[in-house]
Amino acid sequence: MPIAERLVNATVEEDLGAAPRDALQDMVLIDGYQTGNEPTAGFLNPTPHSDAQSVADDYGEDSDLQTAASQYFADGADTVQAMAVEFEEHSETFDATDQFQLSNVPVSGLADVTVTIDGTEAVVYHTVQSPVSLEDAQSLYAGRGETDPDDSAETVALNNDTGEGTTSTSGSIEVTYSTISWTDVFGAVDGRVVDGLDLANHSYGYESIGEMDTLAPWQAQHQAMRAQVYHSAQLFDRPEHALQLAQDVGAYAPSAWTLPITHESPTEAIGAKALGKFAVEDAGYNIFQEDFDVAMPSNPRLRRFVGEPGEAGSLENGDDGSGPSNVIYSDNGDPKLSNSLTTAGLSDDYRYLDRVRRKAYALKRIVRSATERLQDGAQFDSITQAAIEGAIEDELRSDVGEGEMFLDMSVTVPPREETSQSDRSNRIWSGVRVELTLNEPVHRLNVTIVLTL
Numbered sequence: 059m060p061i062a063e064r065l066v067n068a069t070v071e072e073d074l075g076a077a078p079r080d081a082l083q084d085m086v087l088i089d090g091y092q093t094g095n096e097p098t099a100g101f102l103n104p105t106p107h108s109d110a111q112s113v114a115d116d117y118g119e120d121s122d123l124q125t126a127a128s129q130y131f132a133d134g135a136d137t138v139q140a141m142a143v144e145f146e147e148h149s150e151t152f153d154a155t156d157q158f159q160l161s162n163v164p165v166s167g168l169a170d171v172t173v174t175i176d177g178t179e180a181v182v183y184h185t186v187q188s189p190v191s192l193e194d195a196q197s198l199y200a201g202r203g204e205t206d207p208d209d210s211a212e213t214v215a216l217n218n219d220t221g222e223g224t225t226s227t228s229g230s231i232e233v234t235y236s237t238i239s240w241t242d243v244f245g246a247v248d249g250r251v252v253d254g255l256d257l258a259n260h261s262y263g264y265e266s267i268g269e270m271d272t273l274a275p276w277q278a279q280h281q282a283m284r285a286q287v288y289h290s291a292q293l294f295d296r297p298e299h300a301l302q303l304a305q306d307v308g309a310y311a312p313s314a315w316t317l318p319i320t321h322e323s324p325t326e327a328i329g330a331k332a333l334g335k336f337a338v339e340d341a342g343y344n345i346f347q348e349d350f351d352v353a354m355p356s357n358p359r360l361r362r363f364v365g366e367p368g369e370a371g372s373l374e375n376g377d378d379g380s381g382p383s384n385v386i387y388s389d390n391g392d393p394k395l396s397n398s399l400t401t402a403g404l405s406d407d408y409r410y411l412d413r414v415r416r417k418a419y420a421l422k423r424i425v426r427s428a429t430e431r432l433q434d435g436a437q438f439d440s441i442t443q444a445a446i447e448g449a450i451e452d453e454l455r456s457d458v459g460e461g462e463m464f465l466d467m468s469v470t471v472p473p474r475e476e477t478s479q480s481d482r483s484n485r486i487w488s489g490v491r492v493e494l495t496l497n498e499p500v501h502r503l504n505v506t507i508v509l510t511l
Contacts, residue, residue: 164268
């Protein structure tokens with residue numbers, strides 16, 4: 059006889075994907091180290107820690123892992139996994155050319171890339187474009203203050219994900235760079251619960267797209283969140299340039315499990331701090347609604363991206379995307395955003411992380427209740443319509459009501475005689491529907507989960 063878990067097939071109307079987590083509490087902090095700087099804990103060895111000092115003992119004082127751990131534990135999180143990964147260093151030479159293709163990809167954005175042209179070190183401009191254009195890559199850095207293009211220097215444009223490069227002049231090109239074996243990294247955490255991961259103290263920019271493109275499918279498979287904190291807007295001449303970077307980079311590897319954060323804060327390791335907040339909250343937690351204060355942009359061209367509750371054309375009111383994707387509302391005088399946007403894209407039903415997590419939570423609980431009902435020793439023929447309804451309602455009852463994760467719930471189980479003769483012969487009870495209304499501060503969202511027993 060098949061095991062009970064395989065007798066439950068559940069889907070969400072919009073296809074939720076891989077098996078969800080009840081909550082996001084098991085987090086991993088990751089950082090890269092050069093081969094000659096192996097930390098005490100070694101490479102690819104996830105180690106549990108309950109404070110930042112123990113992370114420092116294993117991975118070095120003032121290391122990025124310690125900095126991230128300090129922020130992670132600031133809000134009361136109990137434990138975190140820390141892991142060092144080894145950079146694989148490479149050097150390639152290309153003769154008499156102004157274009158090149160690196161052999162090892164993706165190039166890591168956690169380590170420096172050095173390019174020389176006829177022995178002269180060039181300024182490297184990372185880009186999201188393929189094929190790469192030096193002029194377009196330089197334009198991406200306009201307004202970056204200390205990193206503004208230097209017209210007098212030799213320059214190179216590089217896509218870290220594809221390894222494509224082009225230079226300002228033809229000559230002998232030498233590229234020194236690093237990669238990370240992400241296959242080995244994923245193998246090191248295989249079999250462990252990973253609800254969230256953070257590239258320790260890393261600020262995301264055009265150089266980060268290789269890691270992003272590698273991590274996004276793994277996150278989707280394992281339902282693991284990641285906070286993608288972009289370079290601080292303090293580094294830019296105008297906030298529009300910081301916003302452009304966030305849009306370009308975020309769109310490169312969209313993921314419903316990636317939380318983008320654009321900011322003007324000098325604080326380090328904001329991504330780890332965000333994960334630490336998620337680690338102490340339930341599955342309905344919305345970090346922008348509950349913790350992060352926001353400021354309305356003063357530039358009217360930027361204000362169009364954020365609206366007020368009830369504003370016509372707003373995505374909050376279910377419109378077609380012609381209006382703001384988020385709204386600012388007042389919480390006892392503090393300005394808050396209504397949702398935590400992901401990088402999935404505004405046309406995606408999972409563009410809000412708090413929605414993704416609550417849907418995942420509901421599906422996990424519902425599947426569990428149905429599975430337990432099949433495991434309690436009852437014969438399939440003796441399971442009643444009322445028993446299925448009661449098991450699901452009991453499982454989610456504490457999460458439904460004013461102030462809870464869901465505003466209301468409806469469970470519909472078709473009478474056995476209304477199922478097909480084929481299904482009855484094969485002991486299949488299909489068409490079980492669970493309809494939930496997510497309790498959100500500005501608007502309501504309905505989700506339907508369909509079960510086959």
